[in-house]
Each structure stands twice: as C-alpha cells, then as structure tokens.
Amino acid sequence: MSEALADARYQLALANRIVAHEGVLDGFGHISIRHPGDPARYLLARSRSPELIEPADILEFSLDSKLLTPTDQLPYGECVIHGSIYQARSDVNAVCHHHSMAILPFCVTGAVLMPLMGLGATMGATVPFWDSRDEFGDTPMVVTTAEQGRSLARALGPHAMVLMRRHGATVVGASLQEVVFRSIFSHRNAELQLRARALGDVAPLTPGEAAQAESYSLRVRPMGRAWEYWTTRLAKADELPPPV
C-alpha cells in the first residue's frame, strides 16, 4: 500500500470519529473520500458505526459503487450515495451522509435551512431538498439503488449540501477537512435556527454576507484550527483510531 493511501485511510477513520464525537454522526451515517491515487475510485468503511472505524475497515469502490477490495466484509447499503456524487461532481473529493438531530427537524417539516452566521455560511446560501417520493414513491427511506443515487446527485446539483426528506443530509467538500468542517457547522447552524425560532422570526444572512463569510471561513487557518481542536478532543477521550 502506498504511503498516501495508508495516510488517507487513517485520516478517513479519524474524520468519521471526529464527526461522531462532535454529535453529528451517531450509530449510522458515513464519510468517504475519493481515492488519493485514482480519481475513479473512492474509499469508504465497511458497514460499521463511524465512531468505531479503524484504518483496516476502509474498502475501495469504483464510482459505480462496485466493491473492489477482496473481502468478506459487508459494505454499507447506501454506498451509492457516495459513488453517484463522485461521478457527477469532479470537484468533490469527500462526502458525508448523516442524520443529525439538528438537521432532521428540517427534513421532517420541509422548513428552509438558511445560513444565519459566518461559520454556518459554509453550507452555501441555498440547501436544496430531495424528496424520494417524487421519483420512487414509497421506499424504506434509504438510498440503495443507482437510480436513487443519481436522483440525489441531481438534486444536490452544484451545491454543498442536500437535505433528504425524512431521512437526513448529504454534505460534500473539496477535501476531507472541508467536508468535516461543513458537516459540523451546518449542523450547528441548524441547531441555532431551531433555537432562534423560539425568540422570533428568523431571516438569513444577506447574500453578500453569506458569500463573503463562506470564503472567509473555508480558508486553511480556521479549518486547521478547528481540526486541531477536534482531534485533541478525540485524543483526550482516548478515541483516536489505532495506527495503520
């Protein structure tokens, strides 16, 4: 295994644990990255809770979500979410799918999630909403077929995040650090929107503020500061992944 690949597997396990430790992922949900040496592949753990993932759990998939790693481990039933988005979006190198308790109220009611503060603007000014009933009628509320994956990727379009009716959210990024940062702060923005509603009407940042804040927040320095913070919290809780 190349050093780059070994490192990518470790970082991916770490990212899964960070996003779980910060309360966005729980027993379900998953994060993937595009293969560092082959853009036609992506890396995603075997079917296991994010908080427990180790580098050795990371499998390789083709972009049409065929499992390429020889293994008797089972992949997640929803891996097509990841493959479909990597196929549709060459600018995307990391994907997080989750069902956080801050995001789900928006998925249940259809209320519009909007950027309210600088770090929340990292989710973009507009978060589209995907309703599986439109094309697929009643389903078990999971995305398991190639058709469903492609439909979701179309709904995502050029955006940074898509809400899924009564299901959760899928967040994308140019890098693993970016998808982690965006997943955590869109979750916190959603929590803020829920809390602010108790005090009165809520409106978004102005379009100019949202655009400027998004660029400002996604620079190397704030993302690096947060990454050090989240990693240290994980280390203090003795939850870092085992070395490769």
Added chain:
Amino acid sequence: MSEALADARYQLALANRIVAHEGVLDGFGHISIRHPGDPARYLLARSRSPELIEPADILEFSLDSKLLTPTDQLPYGECVIHGSIYQARSDVNAVCHHHSMAILPFCVTGAVLMPLMGLGATMGATVPFWDSRDEFGDTPMVVTTAEQGRSLARALGPHAMVLMRRHGATVVGASLQEVVFRSIFSHRNAELQLRARALGDVAPLTPGEAAQAESYSLRVRPMGRAWEYWTTRLAKADELPPPV
C-alpha cells in the same frame, strides 16, 4: 445453570446498561426476556437501577409473575407488566418499560407519537395509548396488580409499543436486540417530533414508507451494527457488566 441461561443473564444485564447509557432508562425502568429454555418463565432483575444490574441480579418468574428464584432480594413492584405481556403475546420474547424524557411529554399531553423517519418506524405505524383511569380510577401511577397488567397488555394489543398516560412506555420485541433497538429509536423519534414541532406542523411517514422502513431497519445487519456501537460505548465508559 445451563450455558444458554448464563448467557441470557449476561445479555440481559448488558441490555439494561445499554438502554440506560443511551439515555432512555434512568434510575427506574427495567428490561426482561423470556427464559431461553422455558417459554413459561421470564427473567428480570431484582429491584435495582438498570445501569447497575449484574448477571447475579437476574431472577426467574412465572408468567403470572410469581418469583421462582429462592432469594431474599426484592423484585420490582411492576413486574406484572412483563408477565402479563408474555402471557398475552407468544411472539414477544423481550419487554422494556421506561419513562424517558422524550416519551413522557406525549404521555402527559396525549399528543400522538408518530413515525417520522426510517429508524423511528421500528415502533410501528400506530402506538396505542393506555389510560389507567379508564378501569382503575386514581392510582399511585404504577402497574402493580395482575388486573392492571392484563389491561395494559390488552391496550398494547398486537402493537410494538404502548404509551401509558403520565407514566411512560412499554416496548416489546421478538428478541432482546430488537427491544433495545426499538426502545432507543422510538425515544429518538419522539425527541425528533418534539424538536420538529418548533418549526411547523408534523405529519408521519406514509403508511407504505412506515411499513417498508420498519422491515428494512429490523434486519440483522443494522441491529448488529448498532449493538456493536452501543456495547463499545459502554466498554469505553468502563460500564460493561461483570462476567457471570
């Protein structure tokens, strides 16, 4: 003691601790299982908080809730909840009775608890509501007589869960893993319903979605993934039960 029985006692202690650690049980409430070797008996701890239960605390009862284990330990005052349901429902092999802070608001107001997302659909499309006043008038808000237990079991009917007015919930399952999974995700669905209400009106999954999601979620794979997750969290907190 047979190995199957020893294992059942350990698993039952573990299940009590998992459901407490995940915030559904607290100082009160309890989980039982049908005896692995004799369907006319069930296993339930002595009167002790779920988070503290050890395999040695597990007692045996007949289905009319007579204590069969020679002991000077006291059983829970509400053991009839368990016995009455095992008598009425031969398909039920595990029962959880709890008073979670997410479920109680529904028990106090009579608001209808409804499946809002896939994992929440494991509680079934309909959750009946039992009001102890209907047959028993004023009580100390506990279920301690055979008549009360049978009344509750009738209200449960063929369902997976019953709300108890101003008291809590009783959840049933075909297996211990199923009752744990259902108890935790019905609790989270209730929490979600409370939070979603702050954003607007809330409606349930379609009947077709609820039915498909229930079947999909109760398969071996998602239940096993969650079980590994919850057990590992317990182990990290140094809260596993002592060995038999």
Added chain:
Amino acid sequence: MSEALADARYQLALANRIVAHEGVLDGFGHISIRHPGDPARYLLARSRSPELIEPADILEFSLDSKLLTPTDQLPYGECVIHGSIYQARSDVNAVCHHHSMAILPFCVTGAVLMPLMGLGATMGATVPFWDSRDEFGDTPMVVTTAEQGRSLARALGPHAMVLMRRHGATVVGASLQEVVFRSIFSHRNAELQLRARALGDVAPLTPGEAAQAESYSLRVRPMGRAWEYWTTRLAKADELPPPV
C-alpha cells in the same frame, strides 16, 4: 466527635455532590441537615460549591443561624434560609436551596409548576410562590436577613417546596434521602413540564393520583434504589467525598 455526627457530615457532603452531579445544584446552592444529636442545631458547609464539599467543610449553626463552630471559614450568605425553616417546621430535617435551569423558568414567569407524573408528585400537589418584593421591595435577589428567612418559611407553610421569584427553589424533607429525592424529581418534573408545553396544554395529575403517587414514591425502597444509583454514578466519576 460522635460516630453519628461524623456519619452525618459525610452523608451531607455526599448529598451535596449527588444533587450537583445530577444537574440540580451547580456552583451555587446548598443542602443542610438538622444536627443528629441536637434538634436545636443544623449542619451546613462553609461557603463552597456543592460539588467540592468535604466532611471537614461542615459547620454547625444554631436555629437562628449563628455559627457555632470555631473557625475562620465563612458561612454561606444565605444560611438563614435553612435556620428559619428548621425553626418553623419541626418535621423538617433537611433543606436544599438551588437555582436549577429547569426550575428557574417558573421562577421568572410565574407559571404554575404542577405534578405531572408519579415521581414528580413528591413535590406535593401545590408549590407556593414567594415574591421578595411583597415585603422587602428591591433586594440583591438573595435571602440574607432573619426577616427574609422567616418570610420565606411562612410562604413555604406546610408544603414540601417553595418557588422564589427570579431566584430559585427551596425544598424540604423529613430526611436527607427524601430531600435529595424530591429535589431531583421536582427538577425533572419541571423539565418535563417545559418539554410537554411544546406539544399542547398541560394539566396536573388528579388530586387523588398526586396524593397516592407521593406516598408510593417516598417509600424506603424507591428512595434506596435511587440512592444506590446516584452514589454509584458519583463513584464511577471518581467524585465521592474523601472519608472523614
């Protein structure tokens, strides 16, 4: 020091830590008990946060709140709350004064706190409301004079708990275990009332239910089960007080 007194000091330190660990007390607030050997005295810690109290911090006071222990430690500014109630209520052997985040919303708005479930009924069917402005006009929102203490004790009357406008609550009990049990479950009942309001109108238990549930919940068995639970949680967090 008699063994009974040494034990009382340890139990009082333990009780302070339990009620803090369960989220009712924080950096402020305090619990006292009547002296086990002299009903004309009470025991209360020096001015220190409840979670940190050790047996050596416990001081003795007369019922008019004169410090009897020779020490250069400072008592709490609000010790008159305790003395005034022991003077007025010979049936009271323990007092807890706190400012929990579940109780304070009732103190701020004047909304009526009501028993909603069995364990919550331990606070009594009626919780009176004391407004310091009625007799004392503007104050720094603390109870520091004998007159204020007597006024509060009159407002408490024969009840188990009194709300203090924009300040907190004072809870009394026949024993230390009872005041701990009542403080924790009245706090949880208040939290439940706040949460239930989000779903609809909230009404109390019937008077008959409240009376039966109060008696049932304050028996030795449930109070002992909870005490074991809370003490074990404290021990696991390595927060037990040091031995005398």
Added chain:
Amino acid sequence: MSEALADARYQLALANRIVAHEGVLDGFGHISIRHPGDPARYLLARSRSPELIEPADILEFSLDSKLLTPTDQLPYGECVIHGSIYQARSDVNAVCHHHSMAILPFCVTGAVLMPLMGLGATMGATVPFWDSRDEFGDTPMVVTTAEQGRSLARALGPHAMVLMRRHGATVVGASLQEVVFRSIFSHRNAELQLRARALGDVAPLTPGEAAQAESYSLRVRPMGRAWEYWTTRLAKADELPPPV
C-alpha cells in the same frame, strides 16, 4: 519574564479553558487581559482553540493590535476587538469574545437580552446591539479592521457586554475573574431567557434589583467560590494548562 507576567500568562490560559469547559467558548472565540506591567499592552493567545491554549501560546500586543512578540505564530484575525476596547476603556482589564449557542439566538433575531436573575444581572441592565451593516455593509461577519474595532467599542460604550448581529458577543471586565464570571452567567441568563419564553412572557428584574444584584454578585466571595469550582472541574477532567 517577570513572575507577574508568567502568572498572568498561566491565568489567561486557564481562563480560556474554563470558559470553554463551561460551554461558552468552543473551537473559536478568545479571551485577553491587559498586560500586568504595562497598560499600553495586552496579552492574547496565538490563533488556537481556547480549550488548547498553553502559557507558551500567549503573545503581546500594543493597543492598536500590533504584534510585539517576536514569533512566527499567527495571531487571531479578530485581535482588533481586544485592542480597540482597551484603548477606549481604561477601566477594562479583560475581554472575552465568543459565539455561544445561548447568545447567538439573540444575535440572529435581535430579541432583547435582559437580566432575569441575580447572577445574570452581572451583564448589566442594558446590553447594546452592534450591527456591522450600519457602517460597513456586507462583511465576512468578522471584525478584522481597526475601523470595525473602534465601531464595536463605540457600541459597547460604558456597558459590560455588547451583542454583535449574527456573530456573537464581546464581554468586558475589570479583572480576568470578572470577565469569566460575567461571560458564564450572561450565557446562562440567555439560556434561561430562551427556556422561560416557552412558558410565557418574560420581563427583566426591576432596575433596583438589577443594580443591587450586580454589585452583590461581583464581590470577591462569590467570584472566588465559582473560580474554585470551575478550576476543580477542569482539574478533574485533566484539562488544566501545563505549567509555565
């Protein structure tokens, strides 16, 4: 380095960790103090999350926020918040800037934050509101220029705290202990106001109560009691800063 300076650096690292551990600061935000030996300088950490700050991370700045410490470490982008306030307010010796989830709902909706209880009165009877659009139009929702810093300091005026539209709060104090105390209890007062709203209309303390409670709460004894409490909690979590 003088002993006073070495101690100031340690105390500043400790204060950052306390306010993070109590849930007010998170990965972002910062606390500074005026230099103990030179009122024309202030001390502030390099760009790092508050929970991780060590004495060695503390840098020195002039009051116009020029970095005086020779280092290749980067300062926070928003250090002008601190310098501008030290320039405008000779009575201020410590500043905390944060984005707590209790304060942000007020920053998003413009709802008036008001003192509701004694410890909350430490934020003052009036908390002004600064809107960056008034002078600067669309920005990335950060305060990074000298002009913005001066504008914020003008909005703060003689008050103890200023809310910043869709951004957070800046809190000032005569000492480090005071700014920590005020930051934590204004945060808790905000949380209380959010919770109380669910029960009914909310009004502030009377002006006389607010003034008396502010003086009473900011005495040495309550601030010292809380400081011991917060420091001990940090020590138990093994989160104290390393020695100088």
